[in-house]
Amino acid sequence: MLMTWEILSFEALLSRSSQFTIKVNFIYSIKDKASPEEASIVHTWCDKEAHKVLSSYAKADVNDVPSIISIGQRAGWPAFFTV
Numbered sequence: 001m002l003m004t005w006e007i008l009s010f011e012a013l014l015s016r017s018s019q020f021t022i023k024v025n026f027i028y029s030i031k032d033k034a035s036p037e038e039a040s041i042v043h044t045w046c047d048k049e050a051h052k053v054l055s056s057y058a059k060a061d062v063n064d065v066p067s068i069i070s071i072g073q074r075a076g077w078p079a080f081f082t083v
Contacts, residue, residue: 027050030046054071
């Protein structure tokens, strides 16, 4: 079970990372490993964090394109399924 201090630690790690792809991969690795009991809470947190990461994305880097597409597909944005 994820405790509040673990969530805060995850948020601290995300805030310290400067690489977009690392942040996205970290968020989705947590989401994919959530237990059935925690899935709802963890998925909500991960979606919120992914949105924050994408919203704060300010530089264009071709290496980030796969991660951006992954966020769009996981969020269910139709335009990202035709790429």
